[in-house]
Structure formats: structure tokens, C-alpha cells
Amino acid sequence: MDLELARKILAEQPFSRLLGARLTAFGDGEATLELDIREELLQQYGYVHGGVLSYAADNTLTLAAGSLVGTGLITSGFTVDYLRPATGAVLRAHAQVVRAGRTRVVSRCDVLTVDSAGAETLCAVAQGNIAVLEPAA
Template identity: 70%
Template structure:
């Protein structure tokens, strides 16, 4: 493990990603093989039926998986690939992507991510799960 950033540095890294800034993503947890990303759900992030667009869910999974892997290696993690399964339509006021490292090696890590939504009344619902591989450069 070399040069693993802390939460404050990881948040600065997220802030350098123009697409993350456009979406309003926030890194709310980072460390010990885990990372959590949050987005406020707003109309611009939804598809025609009012559900959060699958591309937004994929973005959140991708970034959370990669940030989680970065806690294990810290050496410029890059997504090598991931799969996502949509469990139910995503709706509510907040989207949360929580990822954790399943296995980390010297050059690659595998992470898993649960994507949940939080409703206005605080109810939490699982809307997607993802798993991915991250390479370290």
C-alpha cells in the first residue's frame, strides 16, 4: 500500500472530475477498503418515467468501486470493467453508492457496490448492485 489518500484528498480528487462536478457527486466515506458516494436525485438525472437514469447509477457504481479500490492501493486506480444489475427503479431524494474491496492484489482489485436510494421519509431501498475490477497504474 503506497500513497493511499485520506478522505479530504479523495474528495479533492473527485472535485477534479468535471462529470462528477456536473452531477453534484459527493464522496462521503473513504478508507479501510470502503468508499461511499452520494448524489441528490433531481429531475435532470431521471429518465422519462421519473426514475434515476441507468447511466447515473452506472456512473455512481463505477466511481464508488474505483474509490474503494483506491483505499487498498492508492496508486492511480482505473476501472478495468464492471457489471451492474438493476434491482428496482431508483427514485427518492438521495442516491448512495457504497462499495467495498473484496480482494486487492498488487496490480488489481475487485470491489462490490450496493446502490440505494433514500426517500423523503428516510426509507432506504436497494436499486442496483455492481461488481468490478480496478487496475493500478
């Protein structure tokens, strides 16, 4: 799978379109997903909602897997640890494959915020298992 196909798959997800997610890097077992932080994505204390951070980790874990094994993937499980409140201008999730097997891929992800000056803050880390629904022939 290449960057163009990965962006097409992301664009086919209504929830990703709602959030305004964009794929900024893809290939060689890695993927980076970004979205602009806006008021609709915040919780009552003014931080990015944990569900948004989880979404970013989930999709990026699977996209990283797809860069190695192609399409026909689905997240079978993942864990996320929130490290600090997420504030800033952009939410960025970067994932990389730890191990790619025939039926399962393990990926890990850092979720960061980027402020208006470009400073990054690590907000969450995640690790996931991605099931290969259609193994390559």
C-alpha cells in the same frame, strides 16, 4: 490515500461536479458516494437514469479500491444489475473491496435510494475490476 485527497480527486472530475456527487465516507477498503436526485437525472418514466446509477457504482468501486492501494487507478471493467427503479431524494452508492492485489482490485457496490423519510431501497448491485496503473514501490 485519505478522505481529503479522495474528495479532491472527485472534485477534479468535471462529470462528478456536474452531477453534484459527494464522497461521504472513505477508508479501510470502503467508500460511499452520494448525489441528490433531481429532475435532470431522470429518464422518461421519472426514474433515475441507469447511466447515473452506473456512474455512481463505477466511481465508488474505484474509490473503495483507492482507500487501500492509493491513486493511479482506473476501472478496467464492471457489471451492474438493476434490481428496481430508482426514486427518492438521494442516490447512495457504497462499495467495499473484495480483494486487493498488486495490479488489480476487485470491489462490489450496492446502489440505494434514500427517500425523504430516510428509508433506503436497494436499486442496483455492481462488481468491478480496478486496474492499478502505478503499483506502490
